[in-house]
Amino acid sequence: MHHRSARASLVAIAMLAGLMLTPAPPAQAAAYAGPCQRAMYISYYSTYWIxxxxxxxxxNGDYQTNCYMSRGASGNHVKALQLALNRCYASTIGTPLVVDGSFGPLTESALKKVQSKLKIAVDGAYGNQTRTAMAWPVYAYPYRAGGSRTYDNRCD
Incomplete structure (x- = not known):
């Protein structure tokens, strides 16, 4: 009888130890809406005409810019990042990236250079800290019928 209670106590202690050794999810990860999956034009200023x-x-949700991506990602969301790196950080990254939508070693290297310039964590991954610190190209979109979106030759 004494051995059963000792064994039960050992099992309970082992279970508690296992719970305490299980790492908690990172607090910052909770702030993300998920992986970046597409790209979207988001208006940040407008006048009567533009x-x-x-x-x-x-x-995946509309206007959820708090996403993350890293090497291996592909799609329009990577193209948006590559365009921003080329247009806003040309002198930092050196050779312009091919805007192919593939987050490979060249995109990762360019992003690390920009992260270093911005004095943020240099990990080659895109997330909240990088998005917030980066300047982004500005596009003008006239409201008139038949108007087309054009690069406004500035970053903000």
């Missing part, structure tokens, strides 16, 4: 927009990587 909407000024930025082309952001977003998670």
């Amino acid at each position: 909407s000024y927009e930025k082309y952001f990587p977003i998670a």
Whole structure:
């Protein structure tokens, strides 16, 4: 009888130890809407005639810019990042990236250079800290019928 209670106590202690050794999810990860899955023009300023927009990587929901991506990602969300790196950080990254939508070693290297310039964590991954610190190209979109979106030759 004494051995059963000792064994039960050992099992309970082992279970508690296992719970305490299980790492908690990172607090910052909770702030993400999920992986970036597409890109979207988001208006950040408008006048009577023109909407000024930025082309952001977003998670699956509309306007969810708090997403993340890293090497291996592919799609329009990567193209949005590559365009921003080329247009806003040309002198930092050196050779312009091919805007192919593939987050490979060249995109990762360019992003690390920009992260270093911005004095943020240099990990080559795109997330909230990088998105917030980066400047993004501004596009002008006239409201008139038949108007087309054009790069406004500035970053903000």
